[in-house]
Amino acid sequence: MNTTKQSGCAILQGMKGILLFLSLVVSTTCYAQDEDLSWEALSEQYEVPQWFTDARFGVWVHWGAQSVPEYGGGWYARHMYMQDVGRETFGKNAYPYHLKTFGHPSEVGFKDVIHHWKAENFDADSLLRYFTENLGARYFMALAHHHDNFDNWDSTYQEWNSVNVGPKRDIIGEFSESAKKFGVPFGVTTHDERFFDWNLPAFGADNSGEFKDIPYDGRLTKKDGIGKWWEGFDPANLYGIPPEKRTPEWMEAWKQNWLLRMKELLTKYDPDYLWFDGRGFPYGDYGKEAFRTFYNQSLNEHGKINAVIAGKIPGGDPGIVHDIEQGVESVISAEPWQSICTYTHWFYKKDDELRHDAKSTIQLLIDVVSKNGNFVLNVELLPDGTIPPDHKVILDGFGAWLKLNGDAIYGTSPWKVHGDNLLSRLADADSKNANAANSDLSAAKRSRSKQFNNRTKDSPAYGHEEVRFTVKDDALYMFVLNPSEGEIELPSLGLNSAYRPKPIQSIRLIGSDAEVKFNQSGDTLILEVPANRPTPYAAVFQVEGALDSEQ
Numbered sequence: 001m002n003t004t005k006q007s008g009c010a011i012l013q014g015m016k017g018i019l020l021f022l023s024l025v026v027s028t029t030c031y032a033q034d035e036d037l038s039w040e041a042l043s044e045q046y047e048v049p050q051w052f053t054d055a056r057f058g059v060w061v062h063w064g065a066q067s068v069p070e071y072g073g074g075w076y077a078r079h080m081y082m083q084d085v086g087r088e089t090f091g092k093n094a095y096p097y098h099l100k101t102f103g104h105p106s107e108v109g110f111k112d113v114i115h116h117w118k119a120e121n122f123d124a125d126s127l128l129r130y131f132t133e134n135l136g137a138r139y140f141m142a143l144a145h146h147h148d149n150f151d152n153w154d155s156t157y158q159e160w161n162s163v164n165v166g167p168k169r170d171i172i173g174e175f176s177e178s179a180k181k182f183g184v185p186f187g188v189t190t191h192d193e194r195f196f197d198w199n200l201p202a203f204g205a206d207n208s209g210e211f212k213d214i215p216y217d218g219r220l221t222k223k224d225g226i227g228k229w230w231e232g233f234d235p236a237n238l239y240g241i242p243p244e245k246r247t248p249e250w251m252e253a254w255k256q257n258w259l260l261r262m263k264e265l266l267t268k269y270d271p272d273y274l275w276f277d278g279r280g281f282p283y284g285d286y287g288k289e290a291f292r293t294f295y296n297q298s299l300n301e302h303g304k305i306n307a308v309i310a311g312k313i314p315g316g317d318p319g320i321v322h323d324i325e326q327g328v329e330s331v332i333s334a335e336p337w338q339s340i341c342t343y344t345h346w347f348y349k350k351d352d353e354l355r356h357d358a359k360s361t362i363q364l365l366i367d368v369v370s371k372n373g374n375f376v377l378n379v380e381l382l383p384d385g386t387i388p389p390d391h392k393v394i395l396d397g398f399g400a401w402l403k404l405n406g407d408a409i410y411g412t413s414p415w416k417v418h419g420d421n422l423l424s425r426l427a428d429a430d431s432k433n434a435n436a437a438n439s440d441l442s443a444a445k446r447s448r449s450k451q452f453n454n455r456t457k458d459s460p461a462y463g464h465e466e467v468r469f470t471v472k473d474d475a476l477y478m479f480v481l482n483p484s485e486g487e488i489e490l491p492s493l494g495l496n497s498a499y500r501p502k503p504i505q506s507i508r509l510i511g512s513d514a515e516v517k518f519n520q521s522g523d524t525l526i527l528e529v530p531a532n533r534p535t536p537y538a539a540v541f542q543v544e545g546a547l548d549s550e551q
Contacts, residue, residue, distance in 0.1 A: 035300055039292040042305065043319030046295070048336045049306045051185055051272075052321070054411040055138030056369050057402065059131045060189070060275075061175070062143050062346040063381040065114040065150055065166055071097040074345035077110040077148035081201035081216050083208070093351055109202065109217030111230055111238055114150060114160070119167035122385025124178035130387075131379070132182045135395060136402040138410065141187030141273055141376070142175040144265055147198040149238055153269065157260040160238040165230075176269045187273030187308075188265060192258060193282035195240070196251065202239045218242070255283045262290040267297060275323065275340075276311040295319065310338050327453040328364070329371045332414045338374045339364070341454060343391060348380035354390070358397030360457040362537045365402070366479045369409055370418040370468035397537070404511045405540045408477035412470035416499045420492040421465040464488065464529075476501075476543040478527075483539040485531040493525035493546060501525075505545030509533065516541065 066076045072094030073079055079091030080098040095105075102108045102116075131137040145151045151161040153172035162171045172188060179186035202218030205211075219242060222234040241250065266274065274294055281287035291309055298307035310321040322337045329337060341364060344352050356364075361377060368375040379395065382388055387395065402409065462482040467490060470477045480488065493501050507516045507527065511534030519526045533539050 036296055037292070037299070039288045039295075039319070042292060042295040042299070043317060046305055046319040048321060049304075049308065051306070052139070052308050052374065053336050055185070056374055056409050056412065057137060057365060058139040058141065058187075058374060058376045059135060059137040060141045060143075060340065060376050060378045061127070061381055062189070062342065062378045063171075063385075064143050064146055064148070064152055064347070065110075065117040066146060066148060066347045067381060067383045068113050068117050069094070069097060069101065070350050073349060073351055074347045075147065075198075076347070077113070077146075078198055078201055080110065080113075081105050081204055081218075083206060090345065090351070104211050104214070105202075105216045106205070106211060106214045107217065109220075110148065111160075111165075111217065111233075111235060114166045115229060117166040117383055119162075119169060119171070119383070119385045122167070122169070122171075122174075124174040125181065127379075127381075127385075127387075128175075128178040128182045128184070132184055134403075135377075135399040136406055137184065139185040139187060139273060140175070140179050141189055141275060142172060144172055144188040144190050145261075146191045147194045147277075149192060149195050149199065149240075151261060151265075153265060155261055156264055157257055158237065159233055165233070172265070172269055176271070185272035186270075187275060188269065188271045189275040189277070190262065190265075190282065191277035193276070193278040193287070196246075196254075199239050200243055203242050255286045258283060259286045259290055263293050266290065266294045272298075272306070273308045273310070276309070279312050279314055281313070291319070324373075324450045327450045328367055329373060329450060331371065332418050333372045336372060336374065338376060339368045339454070340376045340378065342378035343380055343394070346378060346380070348382055348388060354394070355456045355458075356394070357457040358394045358401070359537050360455060360459070361394070361398050362401050363462065363481050364454055365398075365409065366468050366481065366538055367418075369412060370414060370470055370479070372414045401535050401537050404534060405538075407472070408470055408479070408510065408540045408542070412472045412477065415469040415471050415476060417469065417492055419466065419468040420490045421463060421467060421488070423463045423466060465490075471547060474544065474547060476546045478507075478541040478543055480529060480539040480541070483529050483533060485529055487526055487528050490525040490527060491523065493543075494521060494523045496522040500548065501546040502548050503545060504543055507541050507543050510540045510542055511535065 066074065069076050073091035075088065075091050076094050079085050079088065079094035081095070082091070083095050085091045098105060102112060128140065131140055143152060149160070151158045153161060154163040154170040155161040162169060176186050199218070202216050205213050205215050217235065218239040220235045222236070225231045225233060240246070240254070274291070276282055276287070281291070294307060294309065295305050298305050308321055309319065310323040312323055312325070313320050316322060322335070324337065324339045326341060328339050341356065341361065343354050343356050365375040379387060380391060464482055464484040465488040466481050468479045468481065491497060492499050493504070495501065495503065504518065504520050504525065507518050509516050509530060512530065512532070514530055514532065516530065517528040527541070529539060
């Protein structure tokens with residue numbers, strides 16, 4: 001390990017809080033920026049860039065060392081140290097699985113799980129080709145680091161990174177280069193804000209059984225690694241120091257180190273997009289400073305802020321796109337927003353059955369876009385860097401539908417109302433569903449609001465008459481979510497409707513040359529859904545003539 005990286009990690013032990021933070025805040029001239037605006041000034045002038053609102057669909061790869069275990073939920077690095085996971089039941093298999101597969105966490109801990117991650121079949125170009133050409137993704141984002149504090153890039157300030165340990169590859173660097181090659185905006189995601197509490201179980205011990213009271217490997221020191229594969233690495237830079245030794249000065253130094261890591265990530269790899277976890281700015285002003293660096297860089301490179309930051313800021317912030325995890329808005333949002341979705345856990349796991357199939361994810365995409373949102377689908381890679389075969393079947397079906405119907409998705413806007421015949425009820429994401437999405441109890445309680453409220457493949461089916469709308473240029477697109485042969489009535493498209501549609505000139509089913517029969521009266525539009533349709537999923541009709549100049 002080179003001396004630069006050793007000195008970067010040493011910051012955690014030595015530097016004082018206030019002086020270093022002030023130096024970080026004023027050091028943005030190191031990035032040769034022409035302007036250096038405050039976050040408030042940047043946020044006030046921010047407008048969501050056109051590339052984002054036109055894209056409508058993106059792919060995320062939530063992939064890292066925690067993908068190695070086949071069981072144990074998406075918070076494996078936490079739950080492998082917990083005999084009793086309490087209400088975080090999605091992680092109940094982690095400890096027994098780890099004990100059986102790797103050994104006791106007093107000796108074989110998360111650091112060793114990282115060592116097992118080889119990414120031996122990882123090919124960024126192959127994945128980006130599939131995501132863009134087969135799935136139809138218009139932007140792409142990759143996990144930079146999770147709550148586990150492990151950096152998936154060539155990190156100067158964190159020795160526990162994917163170049164030094166595990167794959168011995170710059171995962172973010174390879175994805176960044178590939179995204180540029182395939183011409184799609186590239187994003188990174190950061191989840192490290194929970195670190196202080198999230199990793200505490202690594203300092204515990206079994207409370208029963210043959211290993212009772214034997215400390216877990218979070219309490220090992222750099223000296224304990226002599227003669228072992230991790231010789232030269234300090235566990236304290238991965239897990240932190242024992243909780244009883246943590247001082248306010250140490251915690252400040254840790255946040256400062258996080259800021260250095262984030263500034264490097266956001267400048268070295270030139271992302272267009274940043275997604276962050278949590279319910280506010282990560283580490284308060286430190287997160288705000290990282291975001292400020294990101295937008296200032298974009299402003300000076302493009303002459304305007306051409307980047308996007310998405311996250312869950314309570315009350316909102318004009319500089320941040322509102323993100324809804326495993327959920328949707330109930331009506332059209334005046335501002336662009338984003339929904340993120342995954343099949344099981346965010347990391348690939350076999351603990352639970354698939355929550356989604358091609359049909360449910362297509363319906364989610366449609367519903368989100370009809371309400372002025374973007375839909376991001378997580379592809380849960382195997383630890384070797386390939387797509388699970390059962391997931392690929394679903395993705396292929398999704399991609400084929402989008403390739404056929406992309407004109408009704410990309411570059412579209414909402415109509416005056418997002419849908420008609422809104423009879424289907426959103427299935428509540430009960431605690432079981434919320435656990436499958438890696439939520440904690442507080443997230444489960446939020447499941448009756450926007451977060452964690454999306455429909456799954458097991459939700460009650462949409463009625464055959466329920467539709468969603470988008471518009472582009474002079475066309476109104478109408479999505480029949482769960483089509484069946486026969487007539488459907490759409491009151492919103494009646495000539496006397498409050499939405500003031502014009503007399504419809506023609507309707508065609510995208511992907512079909514068959515005549516579509518319809519009758520528009522004052523009260524309703526009667527549309528005949530054909531028996532023969534080009535896809536088994538949502539049927540998309542292009543309606544001409546219904547829009548007036550104001551639509």
